[in-house]
Amino acid sequence: MTVDTVKNAESTPDQEQPYKELGLKDDEYARIKEILGRRPTDAELAMYSVMWSEHCSYKSSKVHLKYFSETTTDEMRSKMLAGIGENAGVVDIGDGWAVTFKAESHNHPSYVEPYQGAATGVGGIVRDILAMGARPLAVMDPLRFGKPDAPDTKRVLPGIVAGVGGYGNCLGLPNIGGEVVFDETYQGNPLVNALCVGAMRVEDLHLAHASGTGNKVILYGARTGLDGIGGVSVLASETFDDSAGKRKKLPSVQVGDPFTEKVLIECSLELFEKGIVVGIQDLGGAGLSCATSELASAGDGGMHVWLERVPLRATGMTPAEILSSESQERMCAVVEPANVEAFMEVCRKWDVIATEIGEVTDGDRLVITYHDEVVVDVPPRTVAHEGPVYNRPIQRPADQDELQANTPDSLPKPAKDELLELIKSQAASPNLASKRWVTQQYDRYVRGGTVLAQPSDSGMIRIDEETHRGVALSTDCNGRYTKLDPYEGARLALAEAYRNVAATGATPVAVTNCLNFGSPEDPAVMWQFEQAVKGLADGCVELGIPVTGGNVSFYNQTGSTAILPTPVVGVLGVIDDVRRRIPTGIGAEAGETLLLLGETKAEFGGSEWAHVVHGHLGGLPPKADLQREKLLGEVLVAGSRDGMVSAAHDLAEGGLAQALVETCLIGETGARVFLDGDLFTELFSESAGRVLVAVPRTEEQRFTDMCTARALPWRKVGVVDPESNALEIQDLGSLPLDELREAWEGTLPALFD
């Protein structure tokens, strides 16, 4: 093996390098040469190419993401302890607790290798949370798949679900929510987003940086291997001689080992507790390249790394391969020299391999040597934080007007005697059907803090066993709404996630996102992206809660067709006493009245009805009134605090009909419903800003007085009927719960068992 050293690079300025195969453009390669004053070595080229990739550098999205911080006011920021730019956003939730949460995409690997792609997606986001100094507490997974009955979906979905479960279950983190949505645009590009939430004492917050000359850099966790090297493998074939070039490469999708990660978590938490870590960084995408350059870049000095010290699990790895390997379950810590032995002692207790691979220097360069030869010598900021930035062309799609003009108004509406059957068949449609087949493969109980989990509106976990303080989390996005109007679609996703959190009695406090879009090189996609970012940011200003972090995933497309724009929005809420949480199912108390909060208009653009019955997508999505959402949230939290609400379920896809079906089936209790006006609109419209609540009869007057006083529209729509075992709708008839359950729960097992 010949190693391409800096010295060699200086003496061979014209040697051809496979930068194009590594995804770098001509001008990007030229800029690297300009920064270094010479051609990069193989190892440097590997570093720059991964760190300047769209995934790591946000080069197409950066100019737009700025809008989030520009629009966040000091008041919105008041509870934020760390925000965008850190591994994950951190929020002060009271009682001395800080909560950190973040979502990330693992879309492309999960299509190539569903099980490992999804598994390592969970592993990666959990390490991000750990790197903030927090104990990871729960995960949730928003997933998108192609057509449910397509043969490839039968390969992709079960593998992804098993991977999420296989990794998360073995790691010991409860899975408390998420989404499963089908649409044909995801056929060749499923979306696997993973969210993790963790907590720590406020004083224990760890930010990733390497300060203090002489401090040691310690790599700990799994050995570094050839898995997950991806594009960088082309370097090897270019520079290896023939015999070595024939070496078999491992798959470019990483392979996860949740057991190692579990041990790594416990080991890291013990290290944090002992206070012997100055800086910490997880190794995820771009592996050591990312960790060393980011640690050095965020610190105040330089760094020297001795690459031959990295423990390997394959022989003959080149420096470039070692730097870009994405082997899982590794962390990098910066430790004062006096604490190194104590650090090693903790690692020995947990049988975790730990190696001193480098130290912080007083220079301003990241220098990496391999057996005494310099293979990397770069200014770390140019790798980690000063990558290229693109102002991609933006163009509203030519057919957007046509799409919006094609309203659902002319679609034939069902006759009155067809409505009951429609309620049932809609409940059985794949997007609205029970996701139990998926979620029962996830452990939701481990650690004993889960207060609510799927199919509740939000997941909720208890953070403090003494004070009962906890958090609620929900993710949401309707890609059809966003396709029709990306600005409004993003606001609607925010509105629904916000409403879901409030419906469990928690006060929404912070937002994260996972923005999944098509190719940024397509001006129409960039328009969708720009609009969605604006819609989400402006919506957050209206609601007064900040975006604390996020993730962008571009190039999601099936063939040349982009996916539905899918800005998944996650909202975090705080509840001071989880014992007052509001459940989703009715029947918790004897004698409940059903009230519908909010207003129903005839809004069917992008609706589930138009999709399921007519295969139609056109018109405009429902309008989100965020002042109304805020008021609704306040009323729900007040209702929970004063014990006035015994169940609440937000109205979303499928409208009131679906909300009624779910609240009855989850609560295993029947109801009698009476509606006036056009029954089809009442039951199937998807107007935002609505929640179905059950209130004990004794609290009905007090609760409705409060709604009236605060000018929140409300209507009595029925009563809970524990005797009936049916959903009865006046003027339409009765749907036995058994029959509804068969319809709602039968779909996914029939497709995937």
Added chain:
Amino acid sequence: MRVGVITFPGTLDDVDAQRAVRYADGEAVPLWHGDHDLKGVDAVVVPGGFSYGDYLRCGAIARFAPVMQEVIEAANKGMPVLGICNGFQILAEAHLLPGALVRNHKLHFVCRDQWLKVENNSTAWTTRYDQGAEILVPLKSGEGGYQADAQTLETLEGEGRVVFRYVGENPNGSRNNIAGITNAKGNVVGLMPHPEHAIDALTGPTDDGLGMFLSLLDSVVKA
């Protein structure tokens, strides 16, 4: 009452088992897999999780951990020992309980609220239940199918050593719908479902599981 709760690398439900012990007014004593003594505890819980990553076979490596040698010795002398999920697998591998746990018949990990029938209320861990009572506790496992040869099954059934049986549809293909069993003395109990996740209706489906830890309190006080 001092109850040891073992942590192996990869154990997950140790915090839950400790909490359940506390809810039953016991003192939870953490035991480390490398420990060579049981710190004077009155009973031991071997909790759930994926000890040693479930490599080789569930429970097969944990069975050889130093602390397990102490547990085996104490159990043979009559100390109450409870194995939950992975803990049940470990006790089976350690031959404190007969039979083995295999991959669920539908091959998927299953997490659900499961009704169980109490078939034996005379073990150290079940006296608080009525014979024949039905309790609702979480079941969450990928390899929970109880298997044993015909003669072992006959012995277990004949001696009343089936402690819990699944009610309704068999969730994992267990022989005779067996969810939990005991040894001949009744001091060692293993079950796949998780009573420690059902000690408070806030965080579990019910508080039905607390009865197992309260039963232990009774047996320790009596002894």
